[in-house]
Amino acid sequence: MAVMARSAKIYVAGHRGMAGSALVRRLQLGGYTNILTRTRAELELLDQAAVNQFLQQEKPDFIFMAAAKVGGIHANNTLRADFIYQNLTVEANLIHGAHLAGVQRLCFLGSSCIYPRDCPQPIREDYLLTGPLEPTNEPYAIAKIAGIKLCESYHRQYGRHYFSVMPTNLYGPNDSYDLNNSHVLPALIRKAHEAKLRGDSELVVWGSGKPKREFLYVDDLADACAFLMEKNVTEGIYNIGCGNDVTIRELAETVMNVTGFGGTIVFDASKPDGTPRKLLDVSRLSEMGWQANTPLRQGINLAYQDFTARCAE
Numbered sequence: 001m002a003v004m005a006r007s008a009k010i011y012v013a014g015h016r017g018m019a020g021s022a023l024v025r026r027l028q029l030g031g032y033t034n035i036l037t038r039t040r041a042e043l044e045l046l047d048q049a050a051v052n053q054f055l056q057q058e059k060p061d062f063i064f065m066a067a068a069k070v071g072g073i074h075a076n077n078t079l080r081a082d083f084i085y086q087n088l089t090v091e092a093n094l095i096h097g098a099h100l101a102g103v104q105r106l107c108f109l110g111s112s113c114i115y116p117r118d119c120p121q122p123i124r125e126d127y128l129l130t131g132p133l134e135p136t137n138e139p140y141a142i143a144k145i146a147g148i149k150l151c152e153s154y155h156r157q158y159g160r161h162y163f164s165v166m167p168t169n170l171y172g173p174n175d176s177y178d179l180n181n182s183h184v185l186p187a188l189i190r191k192a193h194e195a196k197l198r199g200d201s202e203l204v205v206w207g208s209g210k211p212k213r214e215f216l217y218v219d220d221l222a223d224a225c226a227f228l229m230e231k232n233v234t235e236g237i238y239n240i241g242c243g244n245d246v247t248i249r250e251l252a253e254t255v256m257n258v259t260g261f262g263g264t265i266v267f268d269a270s271k272p273d274g275t276p277r278k279l280l281d282v283s284r285l286s287e288m289g290w291q292a293n294t295p296l297r298q299g300i301n302l303a304y305q306d307f308t309a310r311c312a313e
Contacts, residue, residue, distance in 0.1 A: 164236070213246065
């Protein structure tokens, strides 16, 4: 297949979200001049007929599927029906609609939570479906696994070049800092910032602080996705991460340092820890010539700048 032309029509679903907006930035930086976007008011991705009409009319050369209902442990565990229904529906509408419209190339953005809760570390792509999932986000994970299998199935049955990427924990510009549904890093940024403003002596952190997590700056994710597009990848699953992890305690200490909060950490052991460890094996992508280039502290500093610009009072 020919190299992707800079004039190719590339549809980014979910362009207002953290991952989608990073994809748009990366494509613009790469000189792509025909980036297609739609707001939810313009195109409701839960509406199959509307999605089909849009894709038949526009016939994009490539689709990045970054549209999803996302959230942290609390949101995943309490809005279980919303997470599985909405994500399944959006995936089915976009992937099947792309096929019907003759769209040959598509990248589906999954999540590292698709892997078994207690699988060996670091996590390889072929560990998918080898054990039970983490119970707190099982509905979301099952929806994402379905998206992977949709891409795989349309490739096998129809020859479509649909592939999937599995990013680790993402953070960066346009993240959600709402404490009711945000992920751990943006939640810590908000908590530390507000604790500093109040003059608190303590920062309360969910869980024991012992779980280990890998964090990827969202612009690195976007760069990896564009890299795979430009490599003309035709199928498969690709882990995207930085290759190293930190404990939640270490993460909280770094956030406190970046935000300037000088108190002490108190762990709330009544709250769930989630998966004990999630470190992705990124050798498949690194062997192709890509690696992340934003160190964690630098990325947190950039995320804190985004938070203070958009969300801080």
